[in-house]
Amino acid sequence: MASIKKNDWSEYFQITKNNPPSKLLVKALKYVVNKGKAIDVGAGALKDTRFLVENGFDVIAVDKSDLMAKEAKEIKSENLHYFVSSFADFEFPKNEYDIASAMYALPFNSPESFDLVFTKIKSSLVKGGIFCGQFFGVHDAWSDDKMMTFHNKEQVEKLLSGMEVILFDEEEKDDKTANGTPKHWHLFYVIAKKF
Numbered sequence: 001m002a003s004i005k006k007n008d009w010s011e012y013f014q015i016t017k018n019n020p021p022s023k024l025l026v027k028a029l030k031y032v033v034n035k036g037k038a039i040d041v042g043a044g045a046l047k048d049t050r051f052l053v054e055n056g057f058d059v060i061a062v063d064k065s066d067l068m069a070k071e072a073k074e075i076k077s078e079n080l081h082y083f084v085s086s087f088a089d090f091e092f093p094k095n096e097y098d099i100a101s102a103m104y105a106l107p108f109n110s111p112e113s114f115d116l117v118f119t120k121i122k123s124s125l126v127k128g129g130i131f132c133g134q135f136f137g138v139h140d141a142w143s144d145d146k147m148m149t150f151h152n153k154e155q156v157e158k159l160l161s162g163m164e165v166i167l168f169d170e171e172e173k174d175d176k177t178a179n180g181t182p183k184h185w186h187l188f189y190v191i192a193k194k195f
């Protein structure tokens with residue numbers, strides 16, 4: 001999935017730019033009742049944003065990397081709006097989105113602001129709105145990185161308070177990052193609906 005250069009996403013963007021949308025997002029879309037507004041949190045090279053636009057959503061893409069803006073300028077759609085911003089600085093509106101997709105993104109937020117960011121994401125959803133995304137587990141190979149956030153199962157469950165959990169899968173595997181570097185992954189895949 002991710003490049004191991006966590007402050008330079010250029011290689012990752014290049015590799016993922018033309019990838020198909022995330023399987024978790026495709027699955028989550030089945031639970032979205034109204035295809036109105038979506039937010040792609042940590043949108044990267046916009047593979048999922050593009051998919052959401054194609055599915056009729058008005059999409060907000062948020063990412064702290066300027067490279068995201070470069071990709072966004074290539075997509076000629078009035079249904080795409082993009083913001084180069086950290087998650088912590090982004091002003092999430094309340095009760096706005098039918099789906100918030102955060103693919104391999106939130107763990108790159110530091111622990112200091114993680115809970116607040118996630119609370120804001122939840123409150124940005126309309127009632128019945130869907131969150132989908134991954135959290136990284138404490139056994140992940142990157143878990144000694146103090147700029148990132150890792151959770152155990154109970155902590156992820158606690159984050160999802162006020163939501164109906166539709167999918168909760170924990171996975172540990174020895175696999176590779178997007179650029180082929182071997183890595184031990186510890187992941188929680190989540191789809192949840194706001195009450």
Ligand SMILES: C[S@@+](CC[C@H](N)C(=O)[O-])C[C@H]1O[C@@H](n2cnc3c(N)ncnc32)[C@H](O)[C@@H]1O
Nearest residue numbers: 002042043044063064065086087103104108109
């Ligand atoms: C592993 S990439 C995932 C990108 C995309 N969601 C995908 O699945 O291909 C993580 C993305 O999160 C962005 N990112 C990391 N930390 C961030 C933060 N604190 N605020 C905003 N964006 C951040 C990076 O710039 C990068 O584009």
